[in-house]
């Protein structure tokens with residue numbers, strides 16, 4: 516497949532709206548060129564300040580639309596948000612295989628059904644309140660925002676594995692009780708819920724019952740600044756989407772979790788409680804995608820015992836698993852933080868861009884093959900197709 520041969524797409528014209536220009540959404544405006552004849556640009560318009568789509572009902576995460584907007588043809592940049600969304604959705608859906616498209620739609624209906632029927636127990640959890648969520652030293656470190664301030668509260672017991680105290684006990688309790696309340700509702704309503712991934716038979720996706728916005732803030736304002744310092748080479752500074760869930764172990768729950776890598780650039784894993792023994796995380800080093808299954812060196816072997824309120828932060832590709840929880844009940848919050856491909860396009864040439872898309876698509880295909888989760892690999896394949 517070549518990126519050359521469609522010179523029209525390469526033309527970089529001035530955009531009708533620049534900077535923070537306010538665009539009024541006028542449904543009576545004359546139609547511009549038919550959307551279907553328009554194509555994405557190969558090179559994003561770096562000067563364009565994209566709209567925010569957080570408040571809209573969308574088929575894909577709002578961050579995809581914000582990122583993709585820089586690739587819109589110049590004549591479309593000033594259009595009302597609804598029109599841009601329509602155009603971008605058409606492109607994204609066009610390149611999704613049929614089964615995938617059905618799945619996206621089904622998942623959207625599923626979430627909608629939960630959100631319109633489930634009554635949250637602790638509404639205060641659904642927006643981010645840093646002062647009641649985090650312990651003071653963590654808040655201070657993030658507000659100082661330097662490597663030194665992070666190192667002051669973090670240990671790095673094994674290269675690339677960072678541990679630190681993060682949540683207040685009261686926050687853990689509230690979240691545990693909200694999860695319990697959600698599960699009670701699921702049982703009473705005989706609602707079948709989707710599990711966080713194919714590895715866990717228990718647990719719940721927090722994003723599916725309304726916590727997505729709060730977790731987005733958690734990632735953007737707290738995890739991204741730390742990842743920018745410690746995980747820059749896997750895109751730590753441009754994390755822009757997440758998969759947030761809880762896993763549950765113990766009697767009548769999952770026992771352990773096999774050796775794996777996560778479908779994330781950076782993973783935050785925080786123990787919420789309750790009382791348990793066992794359940795240690797074991798780490799076995801990071802590998803490039805070609806050597807995911809090769810053996811471990813002794814210096815890479817590291818075991819970690821979970822402590823309620825405390826977090827572990829590591830690269831998604833850092834190989835790990837969890838030993839059996841031998842008594843009690845352990846619940847952990849997992850935030851798989853991801854970076855979509857679009858930011859990579861900044862200032863790179865077309866051939867390099869294409870190489871990167873191929874590289875990411877290949878690497879994520881190998882990492883995600885065990886996960887049914889619609890995510891990165893699909894979007895990247897779509898985008899590769901869309902710019903071609």
Ligand SMILES: O=C(O)CCC(=O)C(=O)O
Nearest residue numbers: 762772777784837847849
């Ligand atoms: O049980 C744990 O603490 C680890 C969970 C985990 O690695 C995952 O869900 O990806």
Ligand SMILES: [Fe+2]
Nearest residue numbers: 775776777835
């Ligand atoms: Fe994991």
